Amino acid sequence: MAKGITKRSEDYSKWYLDVIDAAQLAEHSAVKGCMVIKPTGYAIWEHIQANLDRLFKETGHVNAYFPLFIPENFMHREAQHVEGFAPECAVVTHGGGKKLDEPLFVRPTSETIIWSTYKNWIQSYRDLPILINQWANVVRWEMRTRLFLRTTEFLWQEGHTAHATEKEAVDETLLILGVYRTFAEEYMAAPVFTGIKTEKEKFAGAVRTYCIEAMMQDYKALQCGTSHYLGQNFAKAFDVTFQDEQSKVRYVYATSWGVSTRLIGALIMMHSDDNGLVLPPRLAPTKVVVVPIWKEDAERAAMKQKAVDLTRDWKGRIPYKIDDRDQYRPGYKFNEWEKRGVPIRIEMGPKDVAQNQVIVVRRDTGEKIAVPQYSLLATIEALLEKIQKDLYARALRNRDANTFTCDEYKELIERLESPGGFFWVHWCGQGACEEKFQQDAKATIRLQPIEDGGEPGACIVCGAPSAQRVLVAKSY
């Protein structure tokens, strides 16, 4: 059916790239590792931005903007941070035709430039908390890139907050984790596991990294967002102190958190199918496309007019398009809008108009129903919500059906290889055992549960006591 899109079962990786191409989301640029985000792809990002931005503001955050460039010495202030990020940074050595006295790092993340600024902003407990977010681009010189999932330059938001107490900072970290979870579930229709990264996987410079992890259709994990409790690491590195109510000088506590254009990759890999892009309605730039159909010239004008009349009161309620292009036939248009992921298509020809109805087609299921024109708007609004819920339910079923507990190491390695999935296993907490997953199956511990709760057991690798299970999977 779908020309030009590789089937998921044949080559998942190729399918992913084909969907991006067919839906006109992005393409490779003249610069290695960097992509051009095309209007449709960028519109999805704008919807992600708009909704997250509102959630951030509802939880008390404000936006600001910090420089793209970071003086080299800032990067070196926090030992873990520089060790983690310096190898993948782009560095500017010349400007205005002259060699710079001090090289400037293109930000891979903004903790250092921001905390050097916060030092000037914070003297008293009355200056706290600072709850700032910025929408920005960052650069990480990755060796291997994939559209949306990992590009040299990518767009993201990064929140950077400053607090008087550890508790307040930890609460902030968890608050944002909750925001990310809500956004993933309610907007992306993406079920996610939340948890804590291992020492090996945590953010360079963090005390603790929380994350949301989602399962893609090929059963691999994708980290969709992170929220870091940074403790006093950056406050100490940049000497950011305040006087508390008792006039005592103390270091500030910090958090940082972010999601990126990678989320678009997650949307594609969770919901799309062999016919192209499938988008959750809440993030779809165009939610409904109306395709008027005609046979004769006389009908053409009438059908076009009918499409306009039909959608007259939709403005401001539903983003829609009328595809009345003369040069394409209906079949071509149906196919095109399927590839591009518009959640609902309305087919409207002379036969339907004669019966005061239209044909409503769901992108996610292909289901076609005849709907009376008088109730169309209400039907569509309800259907969009239903599609949103159904996509979540389908993704959840896929995850549940491929998430297992496992207690035999050999079996774990085999099953990770084929058919794959998420595996809850006991782990003793030692890095050596963690590395063994990686070596034997190229799998990693995606997260540890936040709450202790599960039954104790024995580490699946070494047999040492384990308090709880952790989630192991292959990942992007």
Added chain:
RNA sequence: CGGGGCGUAGCGCAGUCCGGUUAGCGCGCCUGCUUUGGGAGCAGGAGGUCCUGAGUUCGAAUCUCAGCGCCCCGACCA
């Protein structure tokens, strides 16, 4: 950085081994006519630094040397 593949029209490719007139094909694009309820048909047409540079030759997309770039697979990562 290691392994593989590839640079020829907007896109996908053939031609290269074995040098030879005016460099082809499919898709897309433009014009016209017929079409239009699941990717239309016919006719005409536009579109090329054959990745770059040097060399060999009467003659190079094709041979030689050097360089550049991209994609895919691994190690690093949101």
